[in-house]
Amino acid sequence: MRIPIPILLAGPVSPTRPRPCATYGDRMDTTTDTLVIGGGQAGLSVSYHLRRLGVEHLVLDGEDRIGDAWRRRWDSLELFTPRRYDGLDGMRMPGDPAGSPTKDEMAAYLEDYAARFDLPVRTGHRVTALRRDGDAFTAETASGTFRAQQVVVAMSNYQRPRIPGFAADLDAGIRQLHAYDYRNPAQLLPGRVLIVGAGNSGAEIANDIAAGHEVIVAGPSTGEIPGSYSGFFNQHVLVRVVNGLVFPHLMSVDTPMGRRARPRIMTHGVPLIRVKSRELARLGVVRAARVTGAEDGRPVVDGAPVDVANVIWCSGYDPGLDWIDLPILDDRGEPRHERGVVPEVPGLYFVGLHFLTSMASAMVHGVGRDASRIAALAAARSRQPVAA
Numbered sequence: 001m002r003i004p005i006p007i008l009l010a011g012p013v014s015p016t017r018p019r020p021c022a023t024y025g026d027r028m029d030t031t032t033d034t035l036v037i038g039g040g041q042a043g044l045s046v047s048y049h050l051r052r053l054g055v056e057h058l059v060l061d062g063e064d065r066i067g068d069a070w071r072r073r074w075d076s077l078e079l080f081t082p083r084r085y086d087g088l089d090g091m092r093m094p095g096d097p098a099g100s101p102t103k104d105e106m107a108a109y110l111e112d113y114a115a116r117f118d119l120p121v122r123t124g125h126r127v128t129a130l131r132r133d134g135d136a137f138t139a140e141t142a143s144g145t146f147r148a149q150q151v152v153v154a155m156s157n158y159q160r161p162r163i164p165g166f167a168a169d170l171d172a173g174i175r176q177l178h179a180y181d182y183r184n185p186a187q188l189l190p191g192r193v194l195i196v197g198a199g200n201s202g203a204e205i206a207n208d209i210a211a212g213h214e215v216i217v218a219g220p221s222t223g224e225i226p227g228s229y230s231g232f233f234n235q236h237v238l239v240r241v242v243n244g245l246v247f248p249h250l251m252s253v254d255t256p257m258g259r260r261a262r263p264r265i266m267t268h269g270v271p272l273i274r275v276k277s278r279e280l281a282r283l284g285v286v287r288a289a290r291v292t293g294a295e296d297g298r299p300v301v302d303g304a305p306v307d308v309a310n311v312i313w314c315s316g317y318d319p320g321l322d323w324i325d326l327p328i329l330d331d332r333g334e335p336r337h338e339r340g341v342v343p344e345v346p347g348l349y350f351v352g353l354h355f356l357t358s359m360a361s362a363m364v365h366g367v368g369r370d371a372s373r374i375a376a377l378a379a380a381r382s383r384q385p386v387a388a
C-alpha cells in the first residue's frame, strides 16, 4: 500500500514538513515523500531541485555540519576547479571566478547554500540500514526510523578508505594514515615517508610534506594533464575546455567516446592535475613502481623491504554503500543503475557517483544536471495517484 502523500504543484517554494508520526523514548519515526541520504554537494543539489518542484523531502547527513566532507580533507587542499566551476545551481561561488577556493571555503559555501534556499537538512543522522518495506523505504538511524516513498542516495562513491590487508603486517612503530585522515605534516613521525598511490592525492600530499621528510611515492602512473597548472594556457583555455566541454559532454554516456572510456575511468586514477612528476622530482621525491606486501614489518617496495617511519595510504576508496540492504550492489560494492535510476527497485535513485552520466557527475559543476533530472523523476513519481 502506498502512503498517501499530499500533491504539491511546482511553483513558489513552500517549507517542507516531514511528519513525525511516533516517538519511542528518545527515538522518533518520521515519514516523508522523498528521503535524500547525504547532505554534501550532491544531496544539496537534489534538495534544491526537489524544493523547486514542490516535493516534500528531507535530507539526512551523518556528519555534524554541512560541508564536513570537505572540511575534514587535508589542511592545504585547494580545489582543482576554479570558482566559476564550484557553484551549484542557483548560487555562484563568491570570489575571483578564476581563483581556486580552499576546501574550507567550499565547505562554507555549501553551508550558505543550504541556508539560502532553506533546505531541510538534518545533520548528525547517519543511515545504518536502508530497506524496502512493502511499497515504502525504511532508513534506520541511531535517533529513529525514516519512512519514504522514494530515496535518493546522494554521495560520491568514495566514502570508505581502502587499505590493503598487508598494512596489518607492518611494524607497530610505523605510523600509518590513509589520505582520508591525513591533515598536515605534524601528524607524522620524523623520518622517511612512503606514500602508496601515485594519483592526485599522493602527489599533493607528497608536495605537502617533502620539505620536512624524505618521501617515496609508489604506484603506477595515472598520467598527467600537460602543461603547468598555473600557466596561462591551462588557466584560461584548458580549464574551460575540460570543465565546460570534455568532462560534461564528450566524456558522457551519451557519446561513443564516453561509453568506451567509462569502464577504464571507473577503475583508474585521474591524471595528475596540479602537482606533476616534474615538481615531485624537483622536490627530491623518489618514485617507485609498486608496494607488494610486508616483510619483517617493513613494506616491500619494488621487491625489497624498505625502512620507513610513516606510510600514507593514497590507495583509493571503496563506495561504502553496504548499509543499503537491497540486492543492487555488484562485487566491487558499486550500485547497479542506469543514469542514476535503479530499475530493480522503483523509487531508488543515485546522484553524485563517479561517471553516473559523465566525467563531471561527481564534480561540483556537474552534479546539478544529474540532480535536476533525478529530482524531476522523483517529482513525477510522487504525483502518481495513490493506489487504493
Ligand SMILES: Cc1cc2nc3c(=O)[nH]c(=O)nc-3n(C[C@H](O)[C@H](O)[C@H](O)COP(=O)(O)OP(=O)(O)OC[C@H]3O[C@@H](n4cnc5c(N)ncnc54)[C@H](O)[C@@H]3O)c2cc1C
Residues within 6 Å of the ligand: 037, 038, 039, 040, 041, 042, 043, 060, 061, 062, 063, 067, 068, 069, 070, 073, 078, 079, 080, 081, 125, 126, 127, 128, 154, 155, 156, 158, 159, 201, 323, 351, 352, 353, 362, 363, 364, 365
Ligand atoms: C581530495 C579531493 C579533491 C577534490 N577536488 C575537487 C575539485 O577541485 N573540484 C570538483 O569539482 N570536485 C572535486 N572533488 C570531487 C568531489 O567534488 C568531492 O568528492 C565532493 O565532496 C563530492 O560530494 P558529494 O556530495 O557527492 O559526496 P561527499 O562530499 O562524499 O558527501 C557525502 C555526504 O554524505 C554523508 N553520508 C555518507 N554516508 C551516509 C549515510 N549512510 N547516512 C547519512 N549520511 C551519509 C557524508 O557524511 C557526507 O557528508 C574532489 C574529491 C577529493 C577526494
